[in-house]
Amino acid sequence: MITLAQIGCGYWGPNLLRNFTALPGAHVKYVVEASEDRRRYVRENYPRTKPTADLAAVLADPAVQAVLVATPARTHFDLALRALQAGKHTFVEKPLAMSVAEVDALAAEATRRGLTLMAGHTFLYNPAVLALKALVDSGELGRIYYLYTQRLNLGVVRSDVNALWNLAPHDVSICNFLLGTAPLAVTAHGTAYLQPGIEDVVFANLEYPGQIHASIHVSWLDPNKTRKVTLVGSRKMVVYDDVADDKLTVYDKGIDSVPPAPVAGPLPFDQPGAHRLVYRSGEIHLPKIPATEPLAEEARDFLAAIAERRPPRADAASARPVVATLQAATLSLKENSRRVPLAEIVPAPAA
Ligand SMILES: NC(=O)c1ccc[n+]([C@@H]2O[C@H](COP(=O)([O-])OP(=O)(O)OC[C@H]3O[C@@H](n4cnc5c(N)ncnc54)[C@H](O)[C@@H]3O)[C@@H](O)[C@H]2O)c1
Numbered sequence: 001m002i003t004l005a006q007i008g009c010g011y012w013g014p015n016l017l018r019n020f021t022a023l024p025g026a027h028v029k030y031v032v033e034a035s036e037d038r039r040r041y042v043r044e045n046y047p048r049t050k051p052t053a054d055l056a057a058v059l060a061d062p063a064v065q066a067v068l069v070a071t072p073a074r075t076h077f078d079l080a081l082r083a084l085q086a087g088k089h090t091f092v093e094k095p096l097a098m099s100v101a102e103v104d105a106l107a108a109e110a111t112r113r114g115l116t117l118m119a120g121h122t123f124l125y126n127p128a129v130l131a132l133k134a135l136v137d138s139g140e141l142g143r144i145y146y147l148y149t150q151r152l153n154l155g156v157v158r159s160d161v162n163a164l165w166n167l168a169p170h171d172v173s174i175c176n177f178l179l180g181t182a183p184l185a186v187t188a189h190g191t192a193y194l195q196p197g198i199e200d201v202v203f204a205n206l207e208y209p210g211q212i213h214a215s216i217h218v219s220w221l222d223p224n225k226t227r228k229v230t231l232v233g234s235r236k237m238v239v240y241d242d243v244a245d246d247k248l249t250v251y252d253k254g255i256d257s258v259p260p261a262p263v264a265g266p267l268p269f270d271q272p273g274a275h276r277l278v279y280r281s282g283e284i285h286l287p288k289i290p291a292t293e294p295l296a297e298e299a300r301d302f303l304a305a306i307a308e309r310r311p312p313r314a315d316a317a318s319a320r321p322v323v324a325t326l327q328a329a330t331l332s333l334k335e336n337s338r339r340v341p342l343a344e345i346v347p348a349p350a351a
Contacts, residue, residue, distance in 0.1 A: 002303055005030040005064045005088075007055065007079055008071035009038045011156065012093065014045075016070050016120075019299045021046060026303060028068075030058045055079075059086035066116075066306060069093060072160045077102040084109040084117065089306045093120040094169040095326060096319040100346055103323050107316035116305045118312040119319035121173040125297035127290045128240050128247035129174055132231065135238060135250065136178050142235030142254070147175065148215040149229045152222035162199040164190065164329055167218035172322045173314075174229060175206060175214045182321035183208050185341045186328040193221060204329045247289045252282030321346075 002025060006017055009031050020028050031042045032055045039051035058064060059082060067083035069076055069092040077097040083090045084106065096119040097103045110117035123129045135141055149171040158166050176182055183206035190199035200221045206214040227242035237251040257275045298314070305312035321342075328340040 002026050002065050002306065003063045004028045004066045004068060005032060005058045005061075006068040006070060007032045007083075008069065008075075008093075009033050009042055009051075010035070010070070013038075013070035014041070015295055016068055016093075016299070017042070017046065017049070019293070019295045020068065021049070022296070023299055023303065026299075029061070029064060032058050055082070059083060059088065064088060066091065066302070070120075072158075073165055074098060074160050077106065080106050080117070081109060084113060084115055087113060087115070089116040089302075091118045091120065091302050094122075094173070094319075095119070095165060095323055096316065097323060098165070099327055100320060100324050103316060103320045107320070110316065114309075116302065116312065117316050118302050118305065119314045119316065119322075120298065121169070121314040121319065121322070122294045122298055123170050123174050124177055124314050124318070125294040125301065126242075127292050127294070128242065129177065131248055131287055131289055132229070132238060132240050133178055135236075136231070136233075137180075140236060141231065141233030141238065143233060144179065144210075144212050145232045145234060146213040146215070147178070147229060147231040148217070149174065150217045150226045152217065152219045152224065152226040154222060154225075155220055157194060157200065157220045159195060159198065162190065162192070162202065163218045163220050164188070164199060164202040164204065164333070165326055166220075168202065168204065168216055168326060168329070169322055171216045171218065171229075172206070172325045173318070175208075175216070176318070176321055176325075178231070179208050179212060179214075181209060183214070183325055183328075183342060185339050186325055186332055187337055187339045188329040188332040189337050190333050199333060202329070202333070204332075206325065246286045248287050250285040250287065252280070252284070254280045256280060 020026050028049045031049055031051050033039045042051040066089035069079045073095055076092050080090050080092045151167045185207045188204040190202035192199045194200050201219040204216040229240040231238045237253050239249045256278045258278045301312045324345045327345045328342055332338055332340045
């Protein structure tokens with residue numbers, strides 16, 4: 001049995017609490033909440049969990065082995081550091097922190113104390129994303145040309161972070177996971193329509209190695225709830241629509257560059273034999289996606305990583321390039337959409 005404490009139970013926290021409470025072998029002993037209203041929610045719905053506002057007392061309880069941080073993004077670093085310093089394995093909602101320096105400080109603390117540190121990158125546990133990753137890795141899609149993601153909605157408007165830090169951690173983690181690497185450079189455009197200095201709409205372009213281009217569009221100001229990834233390969237194209245019944249649609253579509261048909265005899269000098277572009281439009285395939293809840297898988301991985309003393313899938317090493325990309329995009333937004341190489345944010349280690 002592992003005993004946990006959760007910090008924060010606002011909009012998203014109840015999902016964590018429900019999933020961890022449902023896991024055999026886990027007991028959420030406390031929820032630390034600043035709001036009396038949210039403490040009442042816990043009291044009324046989780047009789048085996050004690051709501052409290054006293055974080056110091058919870059961190060001082062030796063029975064608590066692990067802490068879940070589900071508070072606003074800017075509080076993550078301080079709370080996670082306190083939890084690690086108190087000797088607790090720590091799960092932090094996305095983004096893990098607000099800078100690479102903060103991520104490194106948390107990772108160093110966790111490593112020094114032999115503790116598990118995990119980021120809440122839910123989509124790394126999403127069965128549709130895993131199926132898409134398997135398609136990319138199998139080579140079935142051919143060479144990956146580009147992908148674009150759309151995470152749009154009317155609200156929920158935040159005031160602590162912009163739409164980039166609120167929504168794009170998901171998209172960056174998905175792109176990095178699918179492509180197996182981090183971007184080389186980022187360019188971002190964004191506008192603050194509702195609150196000064198807090199962009200509600202952001203378009204970010206990520207350049208990956210091999211001329212793979214990813215475009216991320218996040219917004220709190222959109223008429224429709226859209227959660228989509230479109231990935232275009234040289235052989236097939238895929239749309240992952242998280243709000244549709246059929247999550248993945250694989251299109252056997254493409255445009256092939258075909259060499260000219262061989263001509264009998266010597267090639268005439270005035271016809272250098274140009275390649276032709278041939279359109280291909282074949283079957284549409286809807287792979288069956290298992291109906292597992294990503295958060296349940298995520299919760300299981302956190303507990304298994306602790307028990308097996310191995311890194312979880314969403315470990316600090318995978319969260320670091322996500323934060324670096326968001327930092328680069330933030331710099332680009334600030335500097336009139338300048339192209340920001342990731343090396344500016346994460347200098348290459350000295351040779
Ligand atoms: N994985 C996902 O899909 C997903 C979805 C939504 C939000 N999130 C993440 O979850 C986190 C929380 O987001 P939210 O939408 O629930 O925010 P929220 O503002 O609705 O809730 C935060 C809660 O934390 C409490 N809180 C804040 N500081 C505290 C402190 N120091 N001690 C105790 N309680 C404190 C607040 O009272 C509030 O109830 C954010 O990091 C967000 O990025 C993740």
